[in-house]
Amino acid sequence: MYISLDPLDPGPLEPCINIMNKHAQQTDIDLSVTIAGIRLKNPVMAASGTCGYGEELALFLDLNCLGALVTKGVSLHPSQGNPPPRIVETPSGMLNAIGLQNVGLEEFATKKLPFLRQFQTPVIVNCYGKSTEEYTELCSRLSAIEGITGLEVNISCPNVKEGGICFGTDPARAHALVRAVRRVTGLPLIVKLSPNVTDIALIARSVEDAGADALSVTNTFTGMAVDIQTCRPKLANITGGLSGPAIRPLSLRMVWETVKAVSIPVIGLGGIMAAEDALQYLITGARAVQIGTALLVHPDAPLNIIAGIEEYMRARRCSSINDIIGCLKLP
Amino acid sequence: MVMKEETVLPRIHDAELLYNRAVAPGLFRMRVHCAAVARQAWPGQFIMLQVSDHTDPLLRRPFSLCGTDGETLEILYRVAGRGTSIMAAWKAQQAVHLIGPLGKGFSIPDGMKTAFLVAGGIGIAPLLFLLQHLDTQQQVTGKNIFLGGKTGDDIRVLEDFRPLPADIFIAAEDGAAGFHGLVTDLFTGHIEQHAHQYLHQAAIFSCGPLAMAQAVTAIAARYGLACQLSLEATMACGIGACLGCAVKTRPCAADDHAGAHERGSLAFQYKRVCAEGPVFNSRELVWEQE
Numbered sequence: 001m002y003i004s005l006d007p008l009d010p011g012p013l014e015p016c017i018n019i020m021n022k023h024a025q026q027t028d029i030d031l032s033v034t035i036a037g038i039r040l041k042n043p044v045m046a047a048s049g050t051c052g053y054g055e056e057l058a059l060f061l062d063l064n065c066l067g068a069l070v071t072k073g074v075s076l077h078p079s080q081g082n083p084p085p086r087i088v089e090t091p092s093g094m095l096n097a098i099g100l101q102n103v104g105l106e107e108f109a110t111k112k113l114p115f116l117r118q119f120q121t122p123v124i125v126n127c128y129g130k131s132t133e134e135y136t137e138l139c140s141r142l143s144a145i146e147g148i149t150g151l152e153v154n155i156s157c158p159n160v161k162e163g164g165i166c167f168g169t170d171p172a173r174a175h176a177l178v179r180a181v182r183r184v185t186g187l188p189l190i191v192k193l194s195p196n197v198t199d200i201a202l203i204a205r206s207v208e209d210a211g212a213d214a215l216s217v218t219n220t221f222t223g224m225a226v227d228i229q230t231c232r233p234k235l236a237n238i239t240g241g242l243s244g245p246a247i248r249p250l251s252l253r254m255v256w257e258t259v260k261a262v263s264i265p266v267i268g269l270g271g272i273m274a275a276e277d278a279l280q281y282l283i284t285g286a287r288a289v290q291i292g293t294a295l296l297v298h299p300d301a302p303l304n305i306i307a308g309i310e311e312y313m314r315a316r317r318c319s320s321i322n323d324i325i326g327c328l329k330l331p
Numbered sequence: 332m333v334m335k336e337e338t339v340l341p342r343i344h345d346a347e348l349l350y351n352r353a354v355a356p357g358l359f360r361m362r363v364h365c366a367a368v369a370r371q372a373w374p375g376q377f378i379m380l381q382v383s384d385h386t387d388p389l390l391r392r393p394f395s396l397c398g399t400d401g402e403t404l405e406i407l408y409r410v411a412g413r414g415t416s417i418m419a420a421w422k423a424q425q426a427v428h429l430i431g432p433l434g435k436g437f438s439i440p441d442g443m444k445t446a447f448l449v450a451g452g453i454g455i456a457p458l459l460f461l462l463q464h465l466d467t468q469q470q471v472t473g474k475n476i477f478l479g480g481k482t483g484d485d486i487r488v489l490e491d492f493r494p495l496p497a498d499i500f501i502a503a504e505d506g507a508a509g510f511h512g513l514v515t516d517l518f519t520g521h522i523e524q525h526a527h528q529y530l531h532q533a534a535i536f537s538c539g540p541l542a543m544a545q546a547v548t549a550i551a552a553r554y555g556l557a558c559q560l561s562l563e564a565t566m567a568c569g570i571g572a573c574l575g576c577a578v579k580t581r582p583c584a585a586d587d588h589a590g591a592h593e594r595g596s597l598a599f600q601y602k603r604v605c606a607e608g609p610v611f612n613s614r615e616l617v618w619e620q621e
Contacts, residue, residue, distance in 0.1 A: 049573070050568075050572060050573060051572055052571065052572045052573075052574075055571075056568075056570045056571040056572040056606075057570075057572060059340050059341060059342070059570070060341075060342070060343060060430075060570070072574075080599075080600070080601055081574065081577065081601060082577075083577075083579075084564070084576070084577045084578065084579075085565055086574070086575050086576075086577055087565050087566070087567045087573070087575035087576070088565065089388060089389060089390050089565075091387050092386040092387040092389055093389060094389060094390060094567060096567070096573070096575060098573070098574050098575065098577075101574050101577070101601060244386070244389055245386040245387075245389070273386060293389070293567075295568075295572070296390070296567045296568035296572065296573050297381070297389060297390060297391060297568075298343075299343065299430075299568075299570060299572075300343060
């Protein structure tokens with residue numbers, strides 16, 4: 001693939017017009033937010049697993065427009081992922097069981113990260129392991145690599161050493177894991193929570209106590225679909241993670257419960273397709289949002305969402321996004 | 332190998348629908364005006380079509396291009412689910428939102444003189460586009476279409492594209508038209524008769540259901556013919572980002588990575604149908620039964 005950032009280079013990639021920066025210059029609306037010490041020029045991030053390592057998305061969207069980009073989950077060693085079928089569409093959503101296929105730390109650092117370093121956008125590396133030791137080694141090594149702004153630790157993974165019990169569904173296990181990771185990294189530490197829990201506030205507090213700088217709420221909801229002709233699950237993995245507009249009210253409720261429980265920033269995600277959806281999260285108290293499934297359908301969705309947030313603020317004569325964040329009025 | 336000379340990057344396009352008509356029961360031919368894609372697309376490439384302005388159905392649908400001219404492009408589709416049911420009601424002049432051109436198309440082997448295009452049902456679509464290209468290649472003197480279907484309706488679609496610059500062989504499993512049986516049996520018989528003429532200068536290009544693809548792969552292996560398969564897969568993004576459309580391939584030494592550390596040696600490697608495909612060399616694919 002050919003990508004050049006040199007404005008004089010007449011390469012085949014026509015530069016995407018940076019609408020957002022133009023707007024920012026013309027208006028005095030301040031969309032910037034700070035999360036875990038990372039300054040984002042706007043609160044709209046690309047969610048992990050829906051934008052790869054940026055290369056594909058860059059064909060449709062100037063990555064510099066994004067508040068931040070969260071990479072596809074990286075593990076210590078490369079991972080092949082699950083057998084197909086890995087995807088099934090559901091009402092206003094989709095189930096995926098990709099199985100965290102990824103190129104592994106080494107190839108990520110040498111072949112994928114250099115591309116992302118070309119942009120001014122903060123690069124947040126989503127990462128996961130199968131044991132506490134894998135998480136800590138991975139996070140420690142990522143912390144030594146230049147060009148990484150922060151880590152987003154996915155704790156919705158089974159711990160192979162504990163018989164596959166998920167780190168993220170048990171407050172004590174989540175706490176121990178985040179504490180261990182906290183010890184090995186000085187990078188801003190964002191923890192991505194699993195929604196597949198009874199009380200997300202409990203997990204959120206335990207992760208905050210363990211030293212997390214921010215929380216991403218939430219990951220996909222475990223779901224299932226069956227083909228009634230063959231009587232087989234539609235996914236080879238049987239179950240998968242539900243994402244898309246179908247989960248938006250569920251995720252929003254969890255963001256609400258989380259912001260009430262913790263004092264660290266919360267990043268809201270789940271089914272955001274348009275500015276109105278993003279605003280619901282921001283009003284509820286999320287300091288930023290991530291766009292996931294929408295990117296798969298409309299790779300340029302962040303542009304419309306950012307523009308829509310700005311339009312909303314202008315209509316309400318609001319100059320700072322911070323006036324919107326958490327402005328939820330309760331009965 | 333003759334391939335597309337330069338890599339054309341996909342874009343999001345707003346196009347205009349020119350026609351959308353049934354050519355057989357449940358089979359539609361749709362032409363849209365989209366010069367940017369029409370000028371640059373290569374046989375085997377596809378587009379992702381937005382089927383709803385709402386969130387349900389949510390995902391775009393992938394369709395192989397079945398032909399282009401300077402300004403317009405065409406797809407052929409079977410009404411099979413919610414997305415295609417919506418599309419079947421589309422009318423001329425309406426706006427169509429698509430991403431394309433996507434994927435890696437067919438490549439023409441050096442010195443190929445004879446091409447066998449073997450299709451099952453709607454799998455004829457990318458092969459019609461390939462035929463359009465082969466018709467401009469003087470060295471390709473033999474162009475043969477083998478089209479099979481369950482019923483006569485599956486084959487009737489071809490009538491809509493006649494005259495075609497190819498010898499046409501048809502098979503219907505219900506005996507309604509042409510050879511009574513599987514197109515792969517018809518094809519095997521043909522190859523057996525002419526094997527001596529075709530070695531080293533013929534290639535197979537195929538698109539169809541899994542069982543057909545496997546049978547064609549076996550024929551290609553038996554007669555030492557180059558064979559490329561265009562695969563169908565459920566896709567979420569179609570642009571290579573989500574890794575949803577994985578297909579099992581044999582690892583090649585050159586790009587040995589995923590899983591190598593885990594397993595010591597690599598039994599297979601997943602590739603993306605949308606990005607590394609949809610066209611694959613038949614020898615590259617690992618079938619589940621193996």
